[in-house]
Amino acid sequence: MRDLTLTARPVTEADLDWIAACEQSVLRFPWRRSAFEASMAAGHLCLLALDGAVPAGYSVCMRVLDELHILNIVVAPDFQRRGVGGWLLDETISRAGDLAHGPVLLEVRVSNAVARHLYLSKGFVEIGIRKDYYPSDGRREDAVVMCKERQVAV
Numbered sequence: 001m002r003d004l005t006l007t008a009r010p011v012t013e014a015d016l017d018w019i020a021a022c023e024q025s026v027l028r029f030p031w032r033r034s035a036f037e038a039s040m041a042a043g044h045l046c047l048l049a050l051d052g053a054v055p056a057g058y059s060v061c062m063r064v065l066d067e068l069h070i071l072n073i074v075v076a077p078d079f080q081r082r083g084v085g086g087w088l089l090d091e092t093i094s095r096a097g098d099l100a101h102g103p104v105l106l107e108v109r110v111s112n113a114v115a116r117h118l119y120l121s122k123g124f125v126e127i128g129i130r131k132d133y134y135p136s137d138g139r140r141e142d143a144v145v146m147c148k149e150r151q152v153a154v
């Protein structure tokens, strides 16, 4: 990894101020702190990526039957374009291996070319559109649904 020493651990309550601030700085329509609290309470896998001791990003995913749904993945501005997003995506899917063994699914804004590029580069394919899925300024924005099949050991 480009000059970084990355690890990941489960998010704790003490991380939520930093995470909420990061959401505000990176996203036009951020998750509220309460959304992260609800995810943690529901047992979703919430991971914090660290470079040494410095928080660099986070992800949230949940099991739906045998599928893994990635609900959120964000890299802090200072760490973007340094490979953290790709690393965290791989790490999240790997760590969620015990949660679900089927396909990995996610939604992404049609306009989010960076994230769509990242997911395509990690083997996701675009499988559909959810009309008007996201809030947007004065109107709604479609989501692209993306899916990655996982190799099943035989």
Ligand SMILES: CC(C)(COP(=O)(O)OP(=O)(O)OC[C@H]1O[C@@H](n2cnc3c(N)ncnc32)[C@H](O)[C@@H]1OP(=O)(O)O)[C@@H](O)C(=O)NCCC(=O)NCCS
Pocket: 026, 027, 072, 073, 074, 075, 076, 079, 080, 081, 082, 083, 084, 085, 086, 087, 107, 108, 109, 112, 114, 115, 117, 118, 121
């Ligand atoms: C999407 C996001 C997680 C990517 O994280 P990142 O750490 O910057 O991504 P990486 O450095 O791992 O790069 C992944 C790929 O995206 C490309 N990329 C990253 N930032 C880019 C940019 N601004 N413009 C063009 N391509 C970009 C990289 O070139 C890389 O592709 P490559 O491996 O073919 O070279 C990050 O931009 C982010 O947090 N965005 C805001 C939140 C968000 O949109 N999350 C996704 C919601 S579905």
